[in-house]
Amino acid sequence: MCAHVLVAEDDARHAEILRRCLTAAGHDAFVVHDGRAAVEHARRWRPDLLVLDVMMPELDGWDVCRILRQESDLPILMLTARSSENDLLLGLDGGADDYLTKPYSPRELMARVRTLLRRAQQTSGPAxxxxxxxxxxxxxxxxxxxxxxxxxxxxxxxxxxxxxxxxxxxxxxxxxxxxxxxxxxxxxxxxxxxxxxxxxxxxxxxxxxxxxxxxxxxxxxxxxxxxxxxx
Missing domain, CATH: 1.10.10.10 (Winged helix-like DNA-binding domain superfamily/Winged helix DNA-binding domain)
Structure with missing residues (x-):
């Protein structure tokens, strides 16, 4: 499926890598570089998936996740350099659907993206x-x-x-x-x-x-x- 994926990543180089991976897979990727812009874009355009970095200006990934989770069932894939069990639980308890630690391979990223999009498609009704x-x-x-x-x-x-x-x-x-x-x-x-x-x-x-x-x-x-x- 071709999906509209919002990428929230403050590192320009990393954001461009994410955008290229998603575009190569046939998705429409839109990049923002701070948490507030991520919330505003998600509210206005209702993307199919949010790839969300934890460490961002304005609002961090945890805050973005909590805000959007109160408003919608938007699938969220969290990205972070942290890898402890507490960080993993914090991300999932905060409403993220999946959690990927850096560094990771593009193949691993796209496998998670496909899984989340497929799950969302299967669980959403026609209405x-x-x-x-x-x-x-x-x-x-x-x-x-x-x-x-x-x-x-x-x-x-x-x-x-x-x-x-x-x-x-x-x-x-x-x-x-x-x-x-x-x-x-x-x-x-x-x-x-x-x-x-x-x-x-x-x-x-x-x-x-x-x-x-x-x-x-x-x-x-x-x-x-x-x-x-x-x-």
């Missing part, structure tokens, strides 16, 4: 994974789309693109980023493939595809999904 952007509703677990209460049929590529954008409404996605989300279902995803998906989706969800109000073009950058303007 918990329902995505709404204005009158557009998606249920990823059931591969269902409706627009203003009307069922919409989507190809796997169109659906993968809509889900990625619906998880982060109003975010601008480049064509390259959208290709990453659709490459698992489109054999050869290209710029033209993405543009074709956009045209087809607009025909299905826009009152007037020539004047879109939901799936918008940001010229020179890419596309974004937004709630339709009234009037």
């Amino acid at each position: 918990a994974t329902m995505l709404r952007v204005g009158g557009l509703t998606l249920v990823p677990a059931l591969h269902e789309v409706s627009c203003d209460g009307r069922p919409v049929d989507c190809t796997p590529g169109e659906f993968a693109m809509l889900v990625a954008m619906a998880r982060q409404p109003d975010r601008i996605f480049t064509r390259v980023q959208l290709m990453e989300h659709t490459k698992g279902v489109d054999r050869s995803s290209t710029d033209r493939t993405i543009d074709a998906h956009v045209r087809n989706i607009r025909r299905k969800i826009e009152p007037d595809p020539r004047r879109p109000t939901r799936l918008l073009t940001v010229y020179g950058v890419g596309y974004k999904l937004t709630a339709a303007r009234s009037g």
Whole structure:
């Protein structure tokens, strides 16, 4: 599965390594460098997983974990240089789902990531994974789309693109980023493939595809999904 993973790591070099590992696995990785930014991003964008370093400015990993655990069931993988049993218990008791000590191999990291994402997918019901952007509703677990209460049929590529954008409404996605989300279902995803998906989706969800109000073009950058303007 292609997931939106938030990485909270104050060490720029280590954060870039994490980002590259996650991106290579097909995930959409977003990096922040302090605890307060991690909380704000998690609240706004609702990522599928948080990879959280313990030692960070503003708020440390323990505080971030406690705050977010009171608000959601977001899977959290804690990273720390500490390896004592007390630290392990503190991390798990504080609400982390898993705990990885430094140094660790990229293979070990990605194995933990896959396990947490798979577990979250198995334990979340359709209602918990329902995505709404204005009158557009998606249920990823059931591969269902409706627009203003009307069922919409989507190809796997169109659906993968809509889900990625619906998880982060109003975010601008480049064509390259959208290709990453659709490459698992489109054999050869290209710029033209993405543009074709956009045209087809607009025909299905826009009152007037020539004047879109939901799936918008940001010229020179890419596309974004937004709630339709009234009037």
